[in-house]
Amino acid sequence: MNNKIYCSTGCVIAPDNLWNEELICEVCPHINADGFELMTVKPFYEKLLKVVSAVERSGLFFPIIHLEKDIAVYLASDEKEEIKRGIELFDICCSLG
Numbered sequence: 001m002n003n004k005i006y007c008s009t010g011c012v013i014a015p016d017n018l019w020n021e022e023l024i025c026e027v028c029p030h031i032n033a034d035g036f037e038l039m040t041v042k043p044f045y046e047k048l049l050k051v052v053s054a055v056e057r058s059g060l061f062f063p064i065i066h067l068e069k070d071i072a073v074y075l076a077s078d079e080k081e082e083i084k085r086g087i088e089l090f091d092i093c094c095s096l097g
Helices: 042-058 070-075 080-094
Strands: 006-008 035-039 064-066
Touching: 042 080, 070 080
Parallel strands: 006 035, 035 064
Antiparallel strands: none
């Protein structure tokens, strides 16, 4: 079997470190993985350019973006405004790619 091992940034970035995107550059290079999954979280919405910069500066392979879980709640709603918000959040998270 030739499976790839990907590590989520959720293993490194968490509420305890205030969602510090700089840890992508400081910690992830020391993790033995074939690539990384960029986990998106609500605090990233306010600092998307900093997150993108950290990912680019790391020089690591990020083939996966894990979208923020609340998007599903909005998209599954019966309310048009909530669905619209879910699509907006989806687009914001995908802009990290």
